[in-house]
Amino acid sequence: MRTEQAIQSKLKPEKPGPFGRGSTVSLRDVAREAKVSVATVSMVLNGNPRISRATSLRIQRLVERMGYQPNRLAQSLSSRYTNVVAVILPALRHAFADAYFGEVISGICDKAGKMGYKVMLEQAKPDFIREKQHIRIFERRYVDGVLCLGTNDRHKWVEDFGVSGCPAMVIDNSFDAFSVDHVMCDYRSGCEQVMNYLLQLGHRRIGMITAAPDIKAARTVVDTYRSKLREAGIEPNPVWIEDGKFTEEGGAQAAHKILEKDPQITAIFGGNDKMAIGAMYQVVNLGLKVPEDISVVGFDDLRHAAFVNPTLTTIHLPLYEVGMAGMERLVERIHGRPEPVREVLPTHLVVRNSTALARTVST
Amino acid sequence: MRTEQAIQSKLKPEKPGPFGRGSTVSLRDVAREAKVSVATVSMVLNGNPRISRATSLRIQRLVERMGYQPNRLAQSLSSRYTNVVAVILPALRHAFADAYFGEVISGICDKAGKMGYKVMLEQAKPDFIREKQHIRIFERRYVDGVLCLGTNDRHKWVEDFGVSGCPAMVIDNSFDAFSVDHVMCDYRSGCEQVMNYLLQLGHRRIGMITAAPDIKAARTVVDTYRSKLREAGIEPNPVWIEDGKFTEEGGAQAAHKILEKDPQITAIFGGNDKMAIGAMYQVVNLGLKVPEDISVVGFDDLRHAAFVNPTLTTIHLPLYEVGMAGMERLVERIHGRPEPVREVLPTHLVVRNSTALARTVST
DNA sequence: CAGTTTTGCTAAACTGTTTTAGCAGATCGA
DNA sequence: TCGATCTGCTAAAACAGTTTAGCAAAACTG
Incomplete structure (x- = not known):
């Protein structure tokens, strides 16, 4: 029944729109x-x-x-590759508004663009994991691979990727309990640099605000903090360490507790910039001065660290680069690279105005 | 030639992995x-x-x-709907690390998840636009719709979506030059609230740090600032207004210029929190006190505004809600909603410690 | 009890690619 | 000069769904 009208050439897509109706x-x-x-x-x-x-x-x-454009649904259906990867963020209310994740995602997206990949966003909410969505996005052919950000030891689901043979890359962390591909910053060296610097400035009683003992990278920092103190002949006092929950508020509270339990502290080392900034806020609130009374050091070097008052001395983490490298290794994995990925990128100290020589403490 | 082996039931997917090889x-x-x-x-x-x-x-x-899972490539190929939307961010180096965008994206993702949509990330780099990728992601069936963040008047490409009949939503801005669906915060009312408040506190000489005169929303704020001053019988002085480029550095420089040109300024209104924070930094640097000498007000209410010293008085923008609403309206559009979308969400003042009664100025 | 409608299902067409098997005709080697 | 190889292309299958037309049989209607 088809008439000859169909023969007319399709040289110009008949109309600019409306889109999607056979045009x-x-x-x-x-x-x-x-x-x-x-x-x-x-x-x-x-x-x-x-x-x-x-x-x-x-x-x-x-x-x-x-003006032909290949339909990528058909291409993917046929080729079995979607050229899409997912970034899985933790289920934190402000995960997307976090400068730490933002920097990593930025690196991932830039590299993905160059490699012809698209980036999808997922949040690992309890429902998402319970429904096995993290595996389903593979089975349903949404993605070829995933990059896991902000993981901790309780995130057992990370292991599922390995078991199911789904290409996955853990970014800026690693796991003791099982083997998984990862690309991360050198937390050990970063912490060593901070401790060397503070010790050089004459600090002996150094507070440490940590967070999430269930994150391998965070544990590495605390362990290194302790061993560097011992190396310098100082027995780390348990009251010097407090949990700051990775937030400004937490950092402020932790600083408060540390200074309450040992007022002779002369420096506070925050496990990330946010907690360090919270600590500075609290130190000032207690009528002390940064860095004259208390030196404060952060960890991350978020853009913002250069704009607090005083500007924050911190460890620079190559988060953008970690994102790029993670994306690159993931694609290799997707295309069959057999060896495991265990990459560690270097960190360095950025000295600003929140640190100074230790004040002389009455002993 | 096919043997009877194929008849064996597929009740269990034969192996857990390796994935993607006909399993x-x-x-x-x-x-x-x-x-x-x-x-x-x-x-x-x-x-x-x-x-x-x-x-x-x-x-x-x-x-x-x-354990059957529908292959969504086949579904989309057949149904012509991908159930994917793209978020298009501006080509700024730190776009993903920006708390403002993060908050909006968070709202978009949460709503998308609830509506069965996936979210893809794109950056509107010059190449991306030149190659017409913003239209191609539609033609190649990557997405059903896009949400445009951080747009300005020079982003002519926004008009292409309308012309090509591709569902698109502009988030937190609008355009004079052409008609486009958008969901935004009530910038006018926000600015009015700031001005009412500052005038009530006795401020008469109020500096304004603006940015990007090519953003409609930003222009609205400056216009409202001027008209509220006039309403109060004050002729706005051109030297009170400076560009702060949306950054902390820019805000600091702008504050410097304003205070240089008119030292009798008693309040500075920043067009966003970052610039306001930069301004505070600069005010303190000049040996003045916030809020005793100079009151500072921001605009955004980023999480961070509550943690600077002093804490920042600012306008709360419902960015998360704008993201949710934008996503919701976009999906309606995709499914054929004919009426244009022009939604404005309310804003409100959050008073913190960076504002006080105006100091008495020698006239 | 013939004729119509409804019910429950199937066959086949359709979405738009990639890929493999293979067909003619030309070229080449012995 | 005959078979083998190469060249340039086509037909058809495969990817995994949705959708439409339509076929029997059962259930109604008059």
């Missing part, structure tokens, strides 16, 4: 126009050498003129 | 096992009432047992 050009349209099979057009577009130069050029021009 | 269950597998056609299984899954209750239940159980 786009398909391989079939190009093939019909060029009087070749769809296989030929497909092979031209994929640079298959079995097509003659003449035919190839002729079809390339036609593709150009007709 | 998943398809509609065809379920149909074979249930001894019905694929159409029947498809109809059961889509709740088509033309299937008997008995068959439906039987198949549902089988689907459950076999």
Whole structure:
């Protein structure tokens, strides 16, 4: 029953819109126009050498003129690759508004763009994990791989990827309980640099605000803090360590407790910039001065650290680079790289105005 | 030539992995096992009432047992809906690390999850626009719609969506030059609240740090600032207004210029929190006190504003809610809603410690 | 009890690619 | 000069769903 009207050439997509109602050009349209099979057009577009130069050029021009765009749903269905990766963020209310994650995601997106990948966002909320969505996004062909940010030891689901053979990369952390690909910052060296610096400035009683003992990277920092103190002949006092929950508020409270239990503290080392900033806030609130009375050091070097008062001495983490590297390794993994990925990127100290020589403490 | 081995039931996906090598269950597998056609299984899954209750239940159980997951590439190819939307961010180096965008994206993702949508990330870099990628992600069936964040008047590409009939939503801004769907905060009312408050505190010479005159929302604030001054019988002095480029550094420099040109200023109103924080930093640097000498007000109410010293008085923008509403309206648009979207969400003043009664100025 | 409607399902077409098997005709080697 | 190889292309299957037309049989209607 089909009339001859269908024969009219599709040289121009008939209307600019409305979109999605059969207005786009398909391989079939190009093939019909060029009087070749769809296989030929497909092979031209994929640079298959079995097509003659003449035919190839002729079809390339036609593709150009007709404004053909391959439908990537069909491509993915056929090729079994979606060229999409997911970034899985923890279920924190302000995860997206966090400068730490932002920096990593920025690196991931830039690298993904260069490699022809798209980036999808997921949040690992309890429902998401319970419904096995983290595996389903693979089974349902949403993604070829995932990058896991902000993980901790309780995130058992990270192991599921390995078991199911789904390419996954843990960013800026690692796990003791099982083996998993990861790319992270050198937390040990970062902490060593802080401790060397503070000890050099004459600090002996150094408070440490940590957070989340269930994060391997965070534990590494505390362990290094302790061993560097011992190395310097100082027995770390348990009251010097408090939990700051990774937040400004937590950092402020932790600083308060530390200074209450040992007023002779001369420096406070925050496990991240936010807690260090909270600590500074609290120190000032207690009528003390930074850095004259108390030196404060952070860890992250968020853009913001240079704009608090006083500006914050901190460890620079190459978060953007970690994101890029993670993305790159993940794609290698997707394409069959067999060896495990265990990459560690260097960190360095940035000295600003929140640190000074230790005040002389009455002993 | 096919042997009878294929007949063995696929009740359990043969191995947990390796993934992606023909290990998943398809509609065809379920149909074979249930001894019905694929159409029947498809109809059961889509709740088509033309299937008997008995068959439906039987198949549902089988689907459950076999762990069938519909392949969404095939679904999308057939249905012409991807159930994916893109968030387009401006090409700023730290766009993802920005708390403002983070808050909006958080709202978008939460709402998207509830509506069965996935969120893709894109950055509107020059190349991206030049290659018409913003339209191509539609043509190539990556997405059903886009949400545009951080737009300004120079972003002519926003108009392309309308022209091409691609569902798009501008978030927290609008355009004079053309008509486009948008959901935004009430900038006018926010500014009015700030000005009412400062005038009530006795401030008469009020500096304003603005940014990007090519952003409609920002212009609205400056216009309102001027008209509120006039309303109070004060002729706005051009030297009171400076550009702060939306950054802390810019805010600091702008504050410096304003105070240089008119030292009798008693309050500074920053067009966003970052610039206000930069301004505070600079005011203190100049040996003045906040709020005793100079009151400072921000605009955004980023989480961080409560943790600077002194804590920042600011306008709370419902960014999370704007993200949610934008996502919701976009999906309506995708499904054919004809009326344009022009939504404005209310803002409110949050008074903290960076503002006080105006100091008495020698006239 | 013939004729119509309803019910429950199937076959086949359709979405738009990639890929493999293979067909002619030309080229080559012995 | 005959078989083998190469060249350039096509037909068809595969990917995994949705949707429409339509077929029997059962259930109604008059």
